[in-house]
């Protein structure tokens with residue numbers, strides 16, 4: 001076990017973290033047993049324990065859950081109730097693609113509506129995307145709308161015209177901006193018209209696809225700028241290199257100020273390993289991490305970032321599939337009293353005290 005753990009610790013994708021180092025070594029996160037920090041020369045790098053393992057405070061390493069004093073057991077989780085009224089905005093990025101079918105089935109089973117930040121190049125056949133996949137993606141876009149979810153804009157191609165990853169994702173503001181809005185909306189609207197949706201539905205999708213954006217790679221917020229409770233925030237260190245991130249900030253400004261777009265980042269993330277496209281921990285730990293949105297952009301509201309592709313069929317903990325992990329998460333969150341909404345009403349929403 002120790003060997004495996006040490007190997008994982010060195011391999012885990014570590015990012016610079018906000019953690020005060022008292023000495024060098026490895027330390028768990030007080031509020032989150034899935035997380036740990038590696039301190040060296042006073043600097044902290046944060047990482048997650050591999051899927052299925054949690055931080056053991058006693059031995060200071062990732063370990064089997066039964067060996068830790070962490071409360072992430074399904075029995076404990078089932079008894080938890082959210083402490084104050086909290087709205088959960090589930091958002092799924094980069095689809096429709098692999099995993100969207102499984103994800104839609106899970107949401108349908110719980111009758112929960114979510115927001116999908118889509119890239120319409122998923123409807124295009126390329127070397128990486130065959131006709132079968134494209135047809136499934138198109139079918140799923142129809143399902144997303146038919147099943148009452150919200151579709152929003154994540155740019156036509158996820159900035160792939162510049163770069164395959166976050167590095168240099170943004171290069172030319174006036175060119176990059178043309179990949180948002182009408183360019184991303186047109187293929188979706190064409191498809192939905194062909195599928196026979198009513199004009200009112202098409203118009204609503206046209207509205208949400210043009211006025212609700214999430215920037216690929218970059219956590220930027222421009223919400224309600226014409227109002228007293230405006231949210232404007234950027235996370236420069238969220239994109240590498242920072243020059244790319246600085247351009248994302250400028251694009252978010254133009255979208256908000258010139259086009260009246262609401263730009264949504266995220267408060268929390270169901271973290272995923274982007275090399276393997278797997279979630280880093282299961283549904284119960286994700287649920288245990290949620291909290292009440294005290295540190296969110298707006299109190300009592302949590303915008304949770306997830307990715308469709310993480311829920312494609314594959315084993316993550318040896319016993320549950322990723323879809324089963326999602327079902328478990330939805331079940332726990334619903335049972336705990338979280339309210340679910342889509343981002344089109346974010347600004348007006350007020351968390352409701354529910355009558356029991």
Ligand SMILES: *[C@@H]1O[C@H](CO)[C@@H](O)[C@H](O)[C@H]1NC(C)=O
Pocket residue numbers: 129130131132133
């Ligand atoms: C098409 O792509 C999917 C997803 O990558 C793959 O599972 C499937 O085998 C491919 N089908 C054909 C006919 O090549």
Ligand SMILES: *[C@@H]1O[C@H](CO)[C@@H](O)[C@H](O)[C@H]1NC(C)=O
Pocket residue numbers: 189190202203206210
């Ligand atoms: C979408 O809305 C824009 C105006 O915001 C309009 O110009 C365009 O024709 C609409 N597209 C469709 C397909 O309805």
Ligand SMILES: [Zn+2]
Pocket residue numbers: 093094154158216217
């Ligand atoms: Zn994305």
